[in-house]
Amino acid sequence: MANLIDGKQVSAAVKEQVRLETEKLVQESGKRPGLAVVIVGNNPASRVYVNNKKKACETVGFQSFEYALPEDTTQEELLELVQTLNSDSNVNGILVQLPVPPQIDDKAIINAISAEKDVDAFHPENVGRIMIGDYAFLPCTPAGVMELIDSTGVEISGKKCVVIGRSNIVGKPMAMLLLHRSGTVTICHSRTQDLASVTREADILVAAVGKANFVTADMVKDGAVVIDVGMNRLENGKLCGDVDFAQVEPKASWITPVPGGVGPMTIAMLMKNTLTAFKKQNQLA
Ligand code: NAP
Numbered sequence: 001m002a003n004l005i006d007g008k009q010v011s012a013a014v015k016e017q018v019r020l021e022t023e024k025l026v027q028e029s030g031k032r033p034g035l036a037v038v039i040v041g042n043n044p045a046s047r048v049y050v051n052n053k054k055k056a057c058e059t060v061g062f063q064s065f066e067y068a069l070p071e072d073t074t075q076e077e078l079l080e081l082v083q084t085l086n087s088d089s090n091v092n093g094i095l096v097q098l099p100v101p102p103q104i105d106d107k108a109i110i111n112a113i114s115a116e117k118d119v120d121a122f123h124p125e126n127v128g129r130i131m132i133g134d135y136a137f138l139p140c141t142p143a144g145v146m147e148l149i150d151s152t153g154v155e156i157s158g159k160k161c162v163v164i165g166r167s168n169i170v171g172k173p174m175a176m177l178l179l180h181r182s183g184t185v186t187i188c189h190s191r192t193q194d195l196a197s198v199t200r201e202a203d204i205l206v207a208a209v210g211k212a213n214f215v216t217a218d219m220v221k222d223g224a225v226v227i228d229v230g231m232n233r234l235e236n237g238k239l240c241g242d243v244d245f246a247q248v249e250p251k252a253s254w255i256t257p258v259p260g261g262v263g264p265m266t267i268a269m270l271m272k273n274t275l276t277a278f279k280k281q282n283q284l285a
Contacts, residue, residue, distance in 0.1 A: 002226075002252035003152070007261040010151045011144070011268035018271045019060040025275075025284055026061065033278035034063040035093040035119065035270075036085045040078065040104065041071040046097045053095070056267045062274060065091060075104045079112050086114040092281055093119035093274035116281060119273040122169070130173055133180050136280060137273045142174040144265025145206060145227050146181070152254045154204070154225050157182035162199050164188045164215070164242070165208030170229055174206055195219070207242035217247040226252040229262050 026032050035057055039050045050066065057064035067081060078100070085091045094117045096109050110118075115125040121137040129135040138146075149156060161183035165171035175187045188198055199205055199219040207215045208229040220226060230242025241258030249255050256262055279285065 002249045002255040005148050005152060005227075005254050005256045005261060007144075007148060007256060007264045010147055011264035014147060014265070014268040015056065015060050015271055018268075018275050022061045022275060025279070029282060029284060031278075031282060032061070032063050033092050033274055034065060034090045035095065035274045036065040036067065036088075036091045037095050037097065038067045038069065038078070038081060038085075039097045040069045040073050040100050043099070046099075050097055052267055053270065056271055060271045060275075062271070063090065071101055073101070073104070075108060078104055078109060082109060082112045086112075086117060089281075091117065092278040093117055093270075095120055095270070117277055119270060119277055121173075121273065127168070127173075130176055136276055138177065138269070139169060139173045140266045140269040140273065141170050141229060141262065142177050143269040143272075144262055145174060145229065146177050147265060147269070148227060148256060148262065149204065149225060152225060154254065156204065159183050159203040160201050161185045161204040161206070162188060162202035163206045163208065164195070164199065165206075165210075165229070167208065170208040174208065174229075178204070178206075209242045211242055212240040213242070213244040215243040215248060217244070217251055220248050220251050222251055223253045224251070225254045226256070227262065228256050228258050230258065231263060 037050050037053050039046055054064050085094045094113050098106055100106050110122045113123055115123045118126050119137060121139040126137055161178040163171050163175045166187050166189045175185045178185045186198055188195055196219040200221050202221060202224055204225045206227045212232040226243055226248055228241035228243040232240045234240050239259050
């Protein structure tokens, strides 16, 4: 039977660290970290994410600035807001909640956010920095996964790590972070042949596919660490991961549940990135 990796507990510890450091820095500098979150349109899932981010800001002692723009906002209007936030010294981090409506090119928006305030780490400059291992921010979800793996005490160096998924947001940076820690990394995707034979080799298996219960017991090595990034909404409204938890759990040594695994880590790492941005912008230690 696997040990459960408790994302709620690990994320609470990360947020508590951020809260304590924030309190100290506010006392020392008289300034307070600020995160601006921009949401365009009425996507209900995005609304939930934005509310959760606002709550997390309150928990750690940040100012949060919310900009809720109508569905028919033009690209020029959104770019103008991003420029205003770029030059506002009370705003240390800027996050534009994706997806944006189709009349807006999300790449143009990501490129317009100042790299120093890009706490999602989606800007090409920050992506490049991750490649060469010289970064200030890590993308929140893969960084959260690293915290979860570290919480198990399992050494990554030298281990066979398999990532299923190659998206810019999760799969690719995830593989890079595991590589930086000296894992031997394989990235799988929809064209991978005989996927199960590859995943069965993994000491550490990260699933970021977006398909409910995709990873079954026959795809997992005995004793593997299994991290489930997937967040799939079933017809009955329940949240479900990419890993068939009931099947895989008896084989794994460590496993993340869904919900309560990777999900809570993403926001905790966003808080950590915003604090890092605040410190860099104000030349604080
Ligand atoms: P995505 O952009 O749709 O990427 C999915 C990846 O899975 C693609 O690389 C795709 O391969 C691969 N794939 C699809 N079918 C496959 C198959 N049959 N065999 C092998 N690989 C296959 O998704 P994403 O943005 O990376 O997100 C992945 C999951 O993580 C989603 O469920 C998402 O909701 C969740 N997520 C969770 C968090 C969190 O905070 N917990 C954050 C972000 C994302 P191709 O490239 O060949 O198409």
